[in-house]
Amino acid sequence: MRRPFRFLALAVFVGPSALPVHAEEDGPNLFFFVDQAQMATMADGELVLEGMDAHLLAVPDRPMREAHVISVEDFLDQWSQGSDSFAHVPPNAVISGVWEDVPSALVVELTTPEVEGTGLRFRYEVLEGEPVRELREVTLVIDARPCPPEICNPQVTDVR
Template structure:
C-alpha cells in the first residue's frame, strides 16, 4: 500500500507540474512581451531648414531658420510632425539618451548656386538667437564650402550615430553623388 500511495502522490505531482509549468511560462512570455513593448522607443529624424548657413571657428550658424523643426520616424510607427525650434533646443539635454548625452551626427545639405554640397558633422551646444541657430560642430566628412545658400540640416536618430542605416551613414555612402534638379 505504501508503494501505491507513493505512486499516486508522484503521479499527482507530475500532473500538477505538467499543468502549472506551461502556465507559468506563458505568463513569463507575456511579461517579457509587455516589457519589450514598454521599452521600445520611437526614433526620430529631425530636420531644420534655413535661408543661409555660415561656418567660423568650429561653429555653424543657420540663418533665417524656420520657426518649426520637422520630425518623423520610420516604419512601423510612421509618425511625423513639427516642434518649435525653440522647444527643440530647450529639450536638447532632456533624458538619459539625449543629444547632449550622445552628440548626434547630422548632414547639412547646402543648395548653393555654384554646387550643392553635403557635409557630415557632429553637433553640440545649440544656441538659438532670434532667427539664427548656432551649433558647435566637428566635421566628420566633407569640406566646408566657400559658397553657401539655403540649406537643410538632417539630424540623425538618437543612439544610432554613424550606422549604415542612419541618415549620416547613408550620406557618407552617397557623398559626391549629389544631384540637383532644376
C-alpha cells in the first residue's frame, strides 16, 4: 500500500542542505516539485518512473505556507520555458524508495523528460549516492524553481 508523501519530510529536511532554494528579497518564489510512482528503474543513465500520480505537489520554500497540485502535463510544458528553465539549467532531484526492503535515496541531475504511458522517462546523472536497478514506493523531489501563476494559482488554501 502506498503512503502518500511519506518521504516528503525527508526531502524537505535534506533538500535545503543539498540544493540552493532561497529567492532574493524581491525575486520569485521558488517551489520544489514532488511526485510519487509505484516503481522506478535505472539503467544506462535512464530513469523510468512507472505508475506515477497524474499530478505533482508544488511546495514553496519558506516563509511561504501553501501547496499547489499541478498536472504532470503542465509541469512538463514549463520544463523549457524561460532562460532559467530546467531545459537550460537541469534540476537536481532526490529519488527515494525501497530497494530489497531497504530504504534508499540518491541525488541526481535530470534531463530530457518524456511521458511514457502512466510514467515518465528522464536521462539522469548521479550526483550523490549509489544507484540501484529498481525502486518501489518511489518519491521524486525535483529542485526548486519559480512556478508560474497560471499553474500555481493563488486560489489554493493557505496551510497555516
